[in-house]
Every structure is written in C-alpha cells, then in structure tokens.
Amino acid sequence: MDRPIYLDNNATTPLAPAVAEKMSGLLSAYGNPSSAHSLGRAAAEIVAGARLSVAKLLGASRPDEIVFTSGGTESDNWAIRGALAATPGKAHIITTRVEHEAVRKLCESLENEGLARVSRLDVDGGGLLDLQQLTDAIEDDTALVSVMMANNETGVIFPIKQIAEIVHSRSAALLHVDGVNAAGKIAIDVRHLGVDLFSVSAHKFHGPKGIGALYIRGGVELSSFHVGGGQENGRRAGTEAVHQIAGAGVAADLASDLSGIDAIRSRRDKLERAILDSIPQTSVNGTRDPAGRLPNTSNISFEGLNGEMILHMLDEAGICVSTGSACHAGSQGVSPVLAAMNVPFAAAMGSIRFSFGRFNSDSDVDAVMGVLPDIIGRLRAMAG
Numbered sequence: 001m002d003r004p005i006y007l008d009n010n011a012t013t014p015l016a017p018a019v020a021e022k023m024s025g026l027l028s029a030y031g032n033p034s035s036a037h038s039l040g041r042a043a044a045e046i047v048a049g050a051r052l053s054v055a056k057l058l059g060a061s062r063p064d065e066i067v068f069t070s071g072g073t074e075s076d077n078w079a080i081r082g083a084l085a086a087t088p089g090k091a092h093i094i095t096t097r098v099e100h101e102a103v104r105k106l107c108e109s110l111e112n113e114g115l116a117r118v119s120r121l122d123v124d125g126g127g128l129l130d131l132q133q134l135t136d137a138i139e140d141d142t143a144l145v146s147v148m149m150a151n152n153e154t155g156v157i158f159p160i161k162q163i164a165e166i167v168h169s170r171s172a173a174l175l176h177v178d179g180v181n182a183a184g185k186i187a188i189d190v191r192h193l194g195v196d197l198f199s200v201s202a203h204k205f206h207g208p209k210g211i212g213a214l215y216i217r218g219g220v221e222l223s224s225f226h227v228g229g230g231q232e233n234g235r236r237a238g239t240e241a242v243h244q245i246a247g248a249g250v251a252a253d254l255a256s257d258l259s260g261i262d263a264i265r266s267r268r269d270k271l272e273r274a275i276l277d278s279i280p281q282t283s284v285n286g287t288r289d290p291a292g293r294l295p296n297t298s299n300i301s302f303e304g305l306n307g308e309m310i311l312h313m314l315d316e317a318g319i320c321v322s323t324g325s326a327c328h329a330g331s332q333g334v335s336p337v338l339a340a341m342n343v344p345f346a347a348a349m350g351s352i353r354f355s356f357g358r359f360n361s362d363s364d365v366d367a368v369m370g371v372l373p374d375i376i377g378r379l380r381a382m383a384g
Contacts, residue, residue, distance in 0.1 A: 003318075004318050004319070004320055005318060005319045005320065005360075005364045005367050005368065006320045006357070006359075006360070007319065007320060007321050007354045007355060007356060007360065007364065007368070008320045008321055008322045008353075008355060009296060009355040009356060009357035009360075010152050010153075010155075010181055010204075010294075010296075010297060010322070010353065010355035011322055011355070012203045012204065012209065013203060013204060013205060013206045013207075013357050013358075014206060014357065014359055015206060015207070015208060015247075016206035016207070016250070016251060016254055016358075018250050018254065019206060019207055019208065019247045019250045019251050019254075020247075022246050022247055022249075022250045023208060023243045023244070023246060023247040026046070026242060026243040026246055027243055029042070029043065029046075029242065029243075031043035031242075032239055033046075033047050033231075033239070033240050033242060034229065034230075034231060034239065043240075043242045046242055046245070046246050046249075047068075047240050047242060047245050047246075048063070049246075049249055050068075050245045050246050050248055050249025050250075050252070051063045051064075051066050051068070051245075051249070052249075053248075053249040053250070053252040053253050053256075054066045054200070054213050054248065054249065054252045056252070056253075056256060057183065057184075057188065057200075057252040057253075057255055057256050058179075058183070058188050058189075058190050058198060058200070058215050059188060059189030059190050059191055059192065060190055060191070060215055061191060061218060062218060064218075064233055065215055065216055065217060065218055066213050066214075066215055067213060067214050067216060067232045067233075067235045067236055068211065068212070068213050068232060068236070068240060068245055068248070069211075069212045069213060069214055069225075069236065070210055070211065070212065071201045071202075071203070071209070071210060071211065071212035072100075072102060072178070072180035072199050072200065072201035072204070072212050073102040074212065074214075074225070075180075075199035075200070075201070075212050075213065075214040076100070076102040076103050076106065076146075076176075076178055076180075076199050077102065077106055077225070078214055078222065078225040079144075079146070079176040079197040079199060079214060079222070080093065080103065080106055080107070080110075080144060080146055080176065081106075081110075081225070082197075082222030082223055082225065083143050083144035083174045083176065083197070083222070084110070084115070084116060084143050084144065085222070085223045086143075086174075086220075086221055086222055086223065087143040087144075087172075087173075087174075089141065090141040090142065090143035090173075091115065091116045091117055091141060091143060092116070092117045092118075092119070092139050092141045092142040092143060093107055093110070093116050093117070093118045093119070093142075093143065093144050093145075093146060094118075094119045094120075094121065094134065094137050094138065094142060094144070094145045094146070094173075095107050095118060095119075095120055095121070095145070095146045095147065096120060096121045096122075096123065096129065096147055096148070096158075096340075097120045097121065097122060097123060097336070097340035098123055098127065098148070098151055098153075098154075098156075098336070098337045098340050098341070099146070099147070099148055099178065100148060100152055100178055100180065100181075102178070103146055103148070103178055104336070107120075107146075116143075119137040121133050121134055121137065121147075122340065123156075123340055123341055124341070125341055125342055125343075126156070126286060126287035126288070126289075126292075126341070127151060127154050127156035127285070127286045127287060127337075127341050128156065128158075128287055128292070129147075129158055129159075129163075131159070131162060131163070131166060134163065134166055134167075135166055135170065138166075138167065138170045138171050138173065139171075140171075142171050142173040143173055143174070144173055144174050144175075144176055145163070145167045145173055145174070145175050145176070146175075146176040146177075146178070147160070147163060147175075147176075147177060147178070148177065148178040148179075148180075148181070148182075149177050149178065149179045149181075149182040149186075149188075150179075150181050150182040150185070150186065150293075150294050151181070151286070151337060152180070152181040153285075153299055153335060153337045153338070153353055154285050154286035154293065154297065154299045154337060154338075154341075154353075155181075155286060155293035155294035155296070155297025155298070155299065155355075156286045156287055156292060156293055157182070157186065157292055157293060157294065160177055160193045160194075160195060161192065161193050161194060163175065164193055164194035164195055165194065168194060174196040174197060174220065175194070175195050175196050175197070176195070176196065176197040176198070176199070177193070177195045177197070177198045177199070178199050179198050179199055179200050180199055180200055180201045180204055180212075181204060181294065182294070183200045183201075183204060183205050183255060184204065184205030184206070184251075184254075184255030185205075185261065185294045185295060185296055186258075186261075186294065186295070187258060190215055190217070195215075195217070196216075196217045196220050197214060197215065197216060197217070197220065197222075198214070198215035199212065199213075199214055199215075200212055200213050200215075202244075202247065202248035202251050202252075205251050205252070205254070205255040206251050206254060206255070206357070206358060207247050207248045207250070207251030207252070208244050208247040208248065208251075210241070210244055211241060211244040211245060211247065211248045212248075213248070216235070222235070224236060224237065226238050254358075260358055261295050261296075262295075264295055264296050264356045264357070264358070264360070265290075265295035265296070267356055267360060267361075267362060267364070267365050268295060268296055268297065268298050268354070268356050269290070270362070270365050271298060271354060271365045271368060271369070272284060272298045272300070274365070274369045275300055275369075275372065276300075278369070278373055279302070279372070279373055279376050281302065281303040281304065282300055282301065282302055282303070283300070283301050283303070283347060284298065284299065284300055284301075285299040285300070285301055285338060285341065285343055285347075285348075285351060286299055286341075296355050296356040296357065297353065297354075297355050297356075298353070298354045298355075299338075299351055299352070299353045299354075300351065300352055300353075300354070301343065301347035301348065301350050301351045301352075302350040302351075302352065302376055302379075303344075303346050303347045303350055304346050304350060304380070304383060305349075305350035305376070305379050305380065305383065306349060306350060306379075307323040307349060307350050307351050307352055308323060309379055310350065310352055310375060310376070310379065311323055311352065313375045313378075313379070314352075314368075314371070314372070314375065317371045317375070319367065319368055319371070321352050321353065321354055322352070322353045322355070323335070323351060323352060323353065334348040334349060335348060335351065338351060354368075
C-alpha cells in the first residue's frame with residue numbers, strides 16, 4: 001500500500017493543501033497584530049479576514065462574535081466557566097451523558113469542587129435525547145445548558161434548534177453547543193439555531209491544530225478566560241498566532257462548501273452496508289436514520305471481539321481507524337458514550353469508528369473490505 005488509508009477524520013483531519021500554502025507563506029511574517037506600524041496592520045488584516053471566514057462558516061451576525069482560542073477544549077471550558085461567572089447566584093448546569101471529555105470532565109470537576117450542580121440528560125439506544133427530560137431538568141437557578149451538536153463517536157446529531165427553543169422559553173439560561181465535530185460536515189447557522197455560545201476547532205475541518213474559536217452571541221457577556229493584554233477585543237489576552245488563524249480562515253472557507261458531502265456520505269454508506277452484509281455479528285451504534293447521523297461517521301460493533309485488537313490489525317494493514325474518541329484512546333473499558341446508550345458490553349468492547357473526510361476515495365472503502373473480513377475471521381477463530 002503506497003499510503004495509509006486514513007478513516008479517523010473525527011479525531012483530526014489532514015491539513016488541506018491550500019491551508020498549508022497559506023500558513024507556510026506567513027511563517028516569516030512577524031508583525032504583531034496589536035502593533036500600529038505597517039507590519040502590525042498587515043497582520044491585523046489577516047486576522048480580521050480569517051475571523052470573517054469563521055463567522056460565515058457559522059452563520060454569525062458579525063465577525064466580532066468570533067473569538068479565536070487554542071481549540072475546542074478551551075472554547076468549551078471558557079463557555080462553561082464563563083456562563084457560571086456571568087450568572088452569579090445560579091450554579092446549575094444541564095448537560096448530557098454523551099458529551100466530549102472537554103465538557104463531561106469539566107462538569108465533573110466543577111461538581112466535585114462544589115462550584116456547580118449538574119443534571120445529565122440520558123440518551124436512548126440510538127443515542128437520541130428525550131427533550132421532555134430537558135424540559136423537566138430546567139430550574140430557576142439553571143445557568144447553562146451545554147450540549148453537543150453531533151456526537152464525535154457515533155455521529156448522532158442533536159436537534160439544537162428545538163433544544164434552544166425549550167431552553168430560552170423556560171429560562172434565562174445560556175445555551176452552549178459543542179460544535180467541534182459538526183463544523184464542515186453539516187450546515188451550521190447559529191442565528192437560525194438560536195444558540196448563545198458555539199465551539200469549533202480548525203483541525204476538525206482540515207485546518208491546523210492549536211487554533212479554534214468560540215462564537216459568543218452579541219449581548220452575551222463572558223469574563224475573560226485569559227487575562228493580560230487587550231487582544232481579541234479584550235476577551236482573550238495573548239498575542240494572536242497569525243499563521244494558525246490564517247490557516248483556520250482558509251479551512252473555514254473550504255468547510256463552508258458542502259458540495260462534496262454527498263460523496264462522503266455515499267462512501268460511508270457503502271462501507272457500512274458492506275460490513276453489515278458480509279461480516280456476521282455486527283451492528284451500527286447510533287440511530288438508524290441516515291439523516292440523524294453525521295454523513296461521514298459510522299460506529300460499528302464487532303460482537304465478542306476487542307476493538308483495540310481490530311484497530312491494531314487494521315493499522316498493520318495500513319488503515320487508520322479509532323475505537324472512539326481520540327481523547328478517550330488508551331483507556332481500557334467501555335466508551336462512556338456507548339455505556340450511556342446501553343450498548344451490551346460484548347458489543348461495546350468491539351466497537352470501531354470509521355470517519356471519512358474530504359480526501360478519501362471509493363478505493364479506500366474497497367481496501368478496507370479487502371482486509372477487514374479476514375481480520376475479523378482470524379480474531380474470532382482465536383477467540384474460539
């Protein structure tokens with residue numbers, strides 16, 4: 001095999017050539033965007049252009065609603081801590097049991113420190129929320145509802161517009177959406193959705209690592225997460241990483257064009273059907289409604305097997321996949337997402353996530369199916 005077949009695009013994506021070209025051309029451009037001279041002004045213009053691109057990707061009303069961060073984890077942390085700080089006297093957070101670690105573990109930490117009470121919404125076997133449970137969970141002191149737009153492990157999409165209508169009709173709580181794994185895969189319009197805070201990370205849509213953004217709806221006041229200078233309109237201190245921000249801007253422009261998504265969905269569906277049709281004791285984790293999952297994601301259980309062993313044998317064959325969240329990789333045990341969905345242990349332990357990107361081809365699906373049935377057969381023979 002001439003190149004690895006990369007089917008782990010929910011963990012990170014390859015840098016788009018246009019992004020790499022833009023960034024490499026700026027590595028020697030050393031102007032500080034806060035400086036008043038010509039080099040500084042040129043850098044500031046680059047940052048402003050990228051901010052506009054990210055605003056367009058998310059459907060923000062104004063570019064100044066976009067604040068650049070170091071990535072999704074910082075954006076999630078800032079949104080949650082900032083919402084608590086902005087609502088003194090309110091310390092109740094509503095979230096779900098299937099959130100990314102950046103949200104789930106922060107909520108656990110705030111709870112353990114006595115800084116917040118946390119209500120966690122359940123999901124059913126298809127990974128879907130019960131919106132009545134959300135309605136019932138809202139209290140007078142609810143400061144924030146934090147839910148993801150699309151699950152990073154199963155691809156299940158949550159009905160954010162309905163969630164926003166429930167939250168805002170019943171309380172003054174802020175709605176934060178972790179959109180890290182949705183951006184670039186499905187259309188996003190934060191104004192139409194009615195969200196207050198929205199997190200993204202550039203490396204999830206063929207941009208560079210180490211740069212993300214937090215959408216802060218106009219009128220929402222969040223205390224600064226980083227204290228220091230007046231960068232990012234006084235909201236996040238620290239000299240802007242111009243080359244990374246520029247790369248995020250180009251990646252946002254590319255991600256705004258969803259014309260290639262149908263081809264990605266077709267490849268995902270082709271692989272999914274081939275696995276279910278040719279390999280016994282397999283099942284898809286997540287809603288069976290194709291429109292209810294990200295078009296690039298398929299989480300499949302190979303019952304009775306160990307997902308780590310499948311991953312390593314595929315890796316030896318030059319195929320990169322995941323057993324779930326990259327931030328969860330290396331831990332032993334069932335994924336918290338699959339546990340929340342009540343996926344049986346024997347199936348959950350044998351789960352593999354295949355996530356496609358813009359640079360995959362039909363031949364990648366053929367290559368996977370050229371080795372996967374034999375790998376599963378050998379592992380099942382070894383298991384007796």
